[in-house]
Amino acid sequence: MKQPFYIANNRPLTHILFWIAYLLVYTGVHADGEDFFLTYFQIELQKLPPAILVAYVxxxxxxxxxxxxRKYVAYSLWAIVLLFIASVVGRALIERVIEPLFYADTTVVEEVFIGYLLLKSMLWFLSPILLFTLVLKVFRQWVDQEQYNQEMAKEKLATELNFLKAQVQPHFLFNTLNNLYALTLQASPVAPRVVLKLSELMSYMLYDSQSDxxxxxxxISHIQNYIELEKLxxxxxxxxxxxxxxxxxxxxIAPLLLIPFVENAFKHGVSNETNQIWVTIDIKVKDNWLSVKVENSHTGDELVSSLSNNHxxxxxxxxxxxxxxxxxxxxxxxxxxxxxxxxxDLKIKMS
Known part of the structure; x- marks a missing residue:
């Protein structure tokens, strides 16, 4: 799964820059003209600790x-408690620490528990932080879930493709060994050539076909080697x-994608024929389209194997x-x- 996005791959730096941006945005919203920008910046800076508390908790x-x-009721109740605690913490810091320390000559210390000020802090200043971080986490969870689903889909696809590819290999080998067996029964002098061609075909299937x-x-060279075997x-x-x-x-192209059509022409359309038999294979590339046509003679009464036949x-x-x-x-x-x-008749759009 992909890692979360961080500026310069630095998590602390990303968080620091976020809070700087938060201060600037809130200051810009509340400041009335450039003359008051610094004043409101200091005010927003005082409110930063409770905002940070709400965000990270x-x-x-x-x-x-x-x-x-999915304990939404419990979440809502605890969120209200969090907002209240953060408001109290914020009021306590301002009235008991910041103003006495930095503004002792110009401010009057007030009580911490002033209802409307706590409520104002909860609703106006801290609730947006709570909602923003909630949306941020929900979005992040959705992204993670989508990435997980895509990875699982890719793994499932790769597993199925590998299984299907693995099926082609013994299926093809079985047909070729049958051809070789028929030639050896006849003590055919071409049997050694068959073994050589079979070796080339197996090399292709064991090594070249492993790539995506x-x-x-x-x-096409693989098809040509197979055809040479059938000619023999x-x-x-x-x-x-x-x-x-x-x-x-x-x-x-994906490996072992075309050979089954050629095999099918010989196994199901030619092997049972006793008269003159024919197979025509046309492979053409034009305008980024691959066109493959495999046509063979068929005069038997049995249905040729089709995609709808499960046996x-x-x-x-x-x-x-x-x-x-x-x-x-x-x-x-x-x-x-x-x-x-x-x-x-097969057509494939080439990338």
Missing amino acids: NMYVLFPLFFIQ TLLLSKE RYTSRLDLSLNVSGDIHDKR NGLGLQNIARRLKLLYPNDHELAIKKETDRYLV
């Missing part, structure tokens, strides 16, 4: 003990097109949630299933 005793505990954002070009698996059966356009080199399409459900958290008002996601094709 209210902020550091009454507020935490009663007001913050990374270069879009790295995410499907060989000539696969007609694949990857098109990248626009300035991608200085743009940043399939883990990657897509995951990515939809991450998009809402990371780009709540800066993305558009459309998923369409037609008779012979499946299309994902």
Whole structure:
């Protein structure tokens, strides 16, 4: 939580400057012309001790003990007692200490307990101090609570994002190991290349993807490595097109944000096909918008996994949630299933 604001990071200095400002403001309000400014300044200076008493007892005793505990009746009663005590203290200092010591020749000592003077001091001079410090503490409490809520929201968001990101990693690894398993069963000579590509992919997932954002070009390179694996698996059966356009080199994006769409195209739209299959991926950056379109063949009778299906399409459900958290008002996601094709159209506003 952020520390309270202090002038020059100095708490005593801040309090001293506040009381100097208080004296100047009250003097300026009551002084009638420049000739009387010094006179009224001395008068306000005499009233400063009870004001300080009210301010600090209210902020550091009454507020935490009663007001913050919502004991408003008790707070009000003790506030009245505080105002009365401070008024008596102020009268006693003026009549018994200050005036006899500094103005002995020009003043007459009066009684301390004069009702209307005590009441005037309570209502006119000290009540504004009480109310001001109360408002100050309430405002400070509200600021602290807002900061706490924001920190908790950020922690909750970070925890959920890390959980969602962690889900992508084993999900992707599971799919890739399945591909490798199929190739080893066939004693395919390309199996070593698969292991090499898998090593590159795992390096990306273990190290690069740990940051909050990374270069879009790295995410695209990750997709290209994944596509190379799929090409080795499907060989000539696969007609694949990857098109990248626009300035991608200085743009940043959350890691592992695009790969689930590509995985979904192969796992749910291609892997069950027996005829010629195709996948088209278009990635374009224009006017600070990233546009990603993933389209694949689909001729089966089963519904392709969608965001509304709770048992399939883990990657897509995951990515939809991450998009809402990371780009709540800066993305558009459309998923369409037609008779012979499946299309994902994603747009993200880049910062």
